[in-house]
Amino acid sequence: MNLNEFKNTILPIKNKLFRFALSINNDRVEAEDIVQEVFIKVWNKRQHLAQIDNLEAWCMKLTRNLTIDKLRSKHKRTRQLEAEFDISSNEATPHVKAEVNDIFNRVRKLINQLPQKMRMVIQLRDIEELTYKEISEALDMPINQVKINLFRARKQIRHKLIKTESYGL
Amino acid sequence: MDYKEIRPLIEKYFEGTTSLREEKVLRSYFNGPNVAENLAKYQPIFQYWEDQQKIELDATFDDKLLAILEANDAPKAIIRPLNTWLLRIAAVVVLALGVWWLMPENTPPANSAGIDWSKYEPETPEEALKVLQTALAKTSTKLNKGASVAAGEVTKISKIGKYIK
Numbered sequence: 001m002n003l004n005e006f007k008n009t010i011l012p013i014k015n016k017l018f019r020f021a022l023s024i025n026n027d028r029v030e031a032e033d034i035v036q037e038v039f040i041k042v043w044n045k046r047q048h049l050a051q052i053d054n055l056e057a058w059c060m061k062l063t064r065n066l067t068i069d070k071l072r073s074k075h076k077r078t079r080q081l082e083a084e085f086d087i088s089s090n091e092a093t094p095h096v097k098a099e100v101n102d103i104f105n106r107v108r109k110l111i112n113q114l115p116q117k118m119r120m121v122i123q124l125r126d127i128e129e130l131t132y133k134e135i136s137e138a139l140d141m142p143i144n145q146v147k148i149n150l151f152r153a154r155k156q157i158r159h160k161l162i163k164t165e166s167y168g169l
Numbered sequence: 170m171d172y173k174e175i176r177p178l179i180e181k182y183f184e185g186t187t188s189l190r191e192e193k194v195l196r197s198y199f200n201g202p203n204v205a206e207n208l209a210k211y212q213p214i215f216q217y218w219e220d221q222q223k224i225e226l227d228a229t230f231d232d233k234l235l236a237i238l239e240a241n242d243a244p245k246a247i248i249r250p251l252n253t254w255l256l257r258i259a260a261v262v263v264l265a266l267g268v269w270w271l272m273p274e275n276t277p278p279a280n281s282a283g284i285d286w287s288k289y290e291p292e293t294p295e296e297a298l299k300v301l302q303t304a305l306a307k308t309s310t311k312l313n314k315g316a317s318v319a320a321g322e323v324t325k326i327s328k329i330g331k332y333i334k
Contacts, residue, residue: 003238007231015225022224032226036234043238107217126218129189151185158183162210 001046010042013056016128017063023123024067024116034070038062053137060124060138110160117141118153125150172205179211256327263322271314 001009014035021031038059042049052058111119120139124130136143175198181187182195198204199215291297 003235006238007235011231011234014230018226019221019224032230035226035230036237039234040237040241043241103213104217104220107213111217126192127221129192131189147185154183154185157214158211161214 001049006043006046010055010059011039013059014039016056017059019127020060020120020123021063021067023119023127024064025071030070031067034063034066037066054134057130057134057137060128060130060134061140064120064138107157107161110157113160114153114156118149118156121146121149122153122157172208175205175208179208260322260327267318267322268312271318272311 017035017038018031021034022028025031025034041062042055042059049055111122114122117139121135121141124135124138125132130138132143132146135141135146139146141149175195178187178191178195182192187195196215196218199208199212200219204212291300
């Protein structure tokens with residue numbers, strides 16, 4: 001595989017990998033570094049890519065492992081702090097209007113409060129639109145567990161969102 | 170899609186049993202203009218998913234990455250480390266040459282005038298001892314000088330070796 005083929009066939013998944021890393025570490029700069037590292041690994045393994053069943057899922061798995069490893073080594077508690085102290089992430093896009101920001105922050109807070117596995121499943125299904133099989137490969141999680149985590153995550157979000165709406169919070 | 174079709178889909182969604190296609194339908198409905206009033210409470214969720222999908226890496230990422238991949242693939246200069254055994258052999262040769270070069274010539278020139286050495290022979294054992302001591306002292310001085318010059322050369326070679334490795 002040459003550089004041009006790499007650019008056309010593999011590089012297009014960069015934003016999915018980036019969003020996934022960002023959803024775990026909430027650090028744009030680090031997430032970018034991680035995506036770069038993943039692509040360097042893929043490039044170095046380009047002679048053996050045909051052996052990989054689902055390249056996107058494999059890249060997602062690499063991204064997840066790298067992100068978690070770096071988080072562990074830095075002993076980061078950003079997500080926990082966000083959930084505890086309601087420190088909103090600054091990752092709102094420029095397309096968001098001011099009056100919607102508040103709602104998005106509420107949804108973001110609900111998602112941040114989910115356990116890590118549920119959060120990752122929700123990210124890969126509802127934002128990245130991966131199949132159950134792809135999510136299972138990316139997270140090293142049996143497909144049944146993927147479905148259970150998805151169900152629980154959506155149930156929690158619904159329950160908490162409706163509750164906060166009812167109380168006007 | 171209207172309310173009658175969306176209502177059962179949203180329940181399926183929260184049971185975690187919708188297909189990807191059905192989820193796309195829900196996303197499209199809740200990000201559209203005609204959301205039914207009693208479903209409006211779910212709109213933030215689907216608008217949030219849509220908003221999150223817009224997050225991207227900045228425009229310079231591709232160029233930076235491709236430059237790194239190209240650089241990684243460029244043929245590298247092969248630097249061969251100098252064999253330390255060769256260095257040692259060279260040091261010994263230099264040392265030997267240094268000693269040989271600094272030792273004075275012992276063989277007299279062939280055409281030197283005849284010298285009556287009997288005049289210089291010691292006559293007593295004490296005299297012989299004195300002559301021997303003087304000769305040994307001179308030799309020792311010369312040898313020390315030769316060894317320190319050779320040591321200096323070896324130091325130079327080991328310094329060169331550090332840069333080459």
